[in-house]
Every structure is written in structure tokens, then in C-alpha cells.
Amino acid sequence: MADKLFYFLTFLALLSALMVVFSRNPIHSVLYLILTFFTLSGHYVLLNAQFIAAVNIIVYAGAIMVLFLFVVMFLNLRSETQEKTSILSKVASVTAAGLLMVVLVAALKDVNLGTVQATPDFDSQVGMVEQLGKVLFSKFLLPFELASVLFLAAMVGAVMLGRREPGEQNTF
Amino acid sequence: MESVLIFKAIFILVVFGITLLTATYSTLAERKVAGFLQDRLGPDRAGPYGLLQPLADAVKMFFKEEFIPSSANKWLFIAGPSLAMLTALMTSAVVPFGDSIIWDGQEFKLQGMEINIGILYVFGIVSLGVYGIMVGGWASNNKFSLLGAIRAASQNISYELAMGLSIIAIMMMTGSLDLNAVVKGQAGFHGMAWNVFYQPLACIIFIVCAFAECNRTPFDLPECETELVGGYHTEYSSMKLGLYLFSEYTNMFVSSAVISILFFGGYNFPGQDLLPFSHNVITIIGAAVFFGKILFFIFFFMWVRWTLPRFRYDQLMGLGWKSLLPLAIVNVMITGAVILLTGK
Helix, strand or coil: CHHHHHHHHHHHHHHHHHHHHHCCCHHHHHHHHHHHHHHHHHHHHHCCCHHHHHHHHHHHHHHHHHHHHHHHHHHCCCHHHCCCCCHHHHHHHHHHHHHHHHHHHHHHCCCCCCCCCCCCCCCHHHHCHHHHHHHHCCCCHHHHHHHHHHHHHHHHHHHHHHCCCCCCCCCC | CHHHHHHHHHHHHHHHHHHHHHHHHHHHHHHHHHHHHCCCCCCCCCCHHHCCHHHHHHHHHHHCCCCCCCCCCHHHHHHHHHHHHHHHHHHHHHCEEEEEEEECCEEEEEECCCCCCHHHHHHHHHHHCHHHHHHHHHHCCCHHHHHHHHHHHHHHHHHHHHHHHHHHHHHHHHCCCCHHHHHHCCCHHHHCCCHHHHCHHHHHHHHHHHHHHCCCCCCCHHHCHHHHCCHHHCCCCHHHHHHHHHHHHHHHHHHHHHHHHHHCCCCCCCCCCCCCCCHHHHHHHHHHHHHHHHHHHHHHHHHHHCCCCCCCHHHHHHHHHHHHHHHHHHHHHHHHHHHHHHCC
16 A cells, blocks of 8 residues: 555656646746645655654745745746747756766665565654654754754845845835 | 544544535624624525525526636636635644544544644645635736735735744643644643633734634735735636635634634533533533634634724734734743743
């Protein structure tokens, strides 16, 4: 049952991820990206990591993608008004993506796809909120706090950039 | 195991039916309450006391012309109201409507889905609720609809933050993300240890944010008819418009349920441990009391709608970012300090 669900979710994830790239309409791309996040959350649930699944939905699908959609709607891009990309940027993007593919193939070609044996000390509750919280606030306390500081810096930076200078008028 | 699954299937269907029925009659109640608050009668022609009015409205909606603007994005135009209704109905899956029924030595929980991240589930679905409005507003290919959609998005994002932070204080007190545990945690003092007495500030912030997330007056800027004609549903007609309007009432029902659970004791009622009844009877009374609380909050939603005027847009943003968000953060810090000092 679980492996059938896995293949179904993987199929959906790959399909929607490909549609993100191939859609001519930016709004469709954003909506397919939201679908991709949902399928990834499904994968997290299959891995018994409910907390990460829920947070993935709340943060990515619920907040960040709303802002994406917001900006794309404001720009109101249409497929017919898409600007032409130059040959140089096409060559550059193909090179970059090709290099990434080479790296991924090199990294994954020796992966053993055999079945994983569950060890006796395997804890199926490892992805639950309580376990995650305990680990996050004991073993990984320093990285956690550093990430918080990073977020704070980013927030202050965003406020600084968006702030109206003294005497500046609202332009819209 | 099998009997539990059958029970769950029936229970989910019953919850689905009750949600829709309550939302249907909320449309009538809204007009009756409006009539009462404005000292007039409200609809009273269709059936005794106007009780058949929702049916008449539905028939009217179904017989209206189905219209899709030629320049609209057809698929997304249809997807918009469907998404709005879908997200409105999904939340009630984790709502605990009562404690549990013990039948034949087996315990049946009156909750559709017993997951230990219930609050996060509710929060996730709430944050998705705006997509129905955004997709529909954009797909209409109309400037007014687009403005309504954009307003809905920015309002939703702004109030979600304060809402989440106000819930964090409750989570800190309960020590769990499970909605059933939140209700059980309020059972002290003979069923009167409601979170609203411990967290009045969080309660006010949450209710204000719930109004904003449901797009109810005074926060109904996305469909502000004096500025935006009809807002995001300007181009909609027939049952697609009906779904948008109906999803608002469904959202109200679910929000009322969540407010009752988080702050007003859920299915706990005063004196529940003093009554000489069996567990099952107490559960049924508790479920009835819970519905009473839900109906009260639906009335509260309507009361506010017909009492307060709409905010201006900059006032709305100012309230969200400059008042509610700092207050919610202060509330979390105070809660943390108190828990640290009293050690409970």
C-alpha cells in the first residue's frame, strides 16, 4: 500500500514539477509549484514526519506561494507578452542545468537501491513533534538559534529596504 | 478496528451534513439577525417564519444563467469557487465534536481524524483558503476582481501571522498540538477552566484574525462593493457565485468551532463532573453544548457585521501589522515568563 502511494506521489511530484517549467503562463507555473509542495508533503507523511508535512504546507504552500501568486498577478504577465530571451542566456542556462545534471548523476550513480532493513533501535516516532522539539532544543540548539538570528537579520533587512525615506511620497 | 472505520465513515458524513446544513441556515439567520438589528422583520414569506428561504435561494441560484466571460481563463474560473468550497469543508475533519462514545466496550472518539498535529492542520488549511479567491479573481480577467484577489491575499498573509502567534500561547499552556488535548486541558474547575480566562489577549487577537481570514465585515475589503463593484466575484453568476457565498458561511461555522475549542472549552460545560450520568450521556450533552457555542459565535459574526462599518485599507494593514502582531508577540513572551516562573 505504502509503496504504491509512494510511486503515485512521485509520479505526481515529477509531473507537476515538469509542468512548472513547461507552462507558458506564469500563473499556471505557480499553481503547479503549489501542487508540487503538496506532493512533497505527502512524501513527508509517508516518512512519518507529520510536523514537517504540516509546516511545509503552512510556510510554502500557504504563505510563500501566496506571495509568489500575488507578485505574478500584479505583473499580470500573459503568455503573448513574454519577452524574448537572448541566445547567450539560453546557452548559459543550458550549460548550468547540464552541469547540475552531471553532478547529480555522479553523486547518485553508486546509490544502492536495495531494501533498507529496519534496525532494532529504529524509532518510528522520530518524526513526531515531541521528538523533533527535543532534538531541536538540545542537540541542535546552536544551529537553531543561528538560523533564528539569520531570519531576524533578513527581516530587518526587508524592513530597511521597504521603508519610506523621510520626505518621500507614496508613489502609487 | 473495522467497527471504528465504519463509525468514522458515518461520523464524517454526519459532520459533512451538519456543516452544510448549518451553513445553509446561516444564510437565513444572517438576514434575520440583520432584520432584528435594524428593527425590521427579515425574510418571512417562504414557509413558516421564512424557514424555506435557503431552499428558495438555492433554486434561484441554480436557475440563473451560467456565464463565463470570453476573456476569462476557463479552467481556473471554474477552479476558483471549487477551491474555496474545498478548503472551507476540509477543516472540520480534525474538530473534536465531543469526547467519546463507549459502545460494547469499545471507545469511539467523536472526531473525524485523530492526528496529533490538529492545530497545525487547521492552520495549514486556513492559509490555503485564500487560493480560491485569488485564482477566481485572477481568472475573471477583470481589474476589479484582480484588485479584490490581491487585497484578499495581502490581508490573509498579514492576519495569519498574528493568528499563529496567538495560538502559540495556547500551545505553550497545553503542551500539545492535538485539538482534543487542548479541549481536555480546559476541563478543570468543573469544566470551567477555559483558555479565555487565562489568555484573554490571545482570544481577542484570534477572534479578530478569524474575522479577517473569513473576509467578514469589518474586514471584507476583498468584496468591498463601494470601491470594487463585487470584488473577486464580480464576474461570477449562478451556482459558482453561490459556492463563493456559501463557502463564507462554511468558513464561519468552522471558525466558530475552532474559536470554541481553543478558547471556550470546546465540549466542556460547567458542572460536567458533578452530573450523575454515564459517560455517554455526558458526551452527548457536551456535544450539544459545543454546538450551542458554535451557534453563539456564528451569531457573534453576524452581530459584528451589522454593527461595525468596514475598515479603510490602510487601517486594516495598520491594525494587523502594528497592533495585533506586536501584541501577540508580547502575549507569547508573558505566557512563557509565567510558565517559567510558576513552573507548570
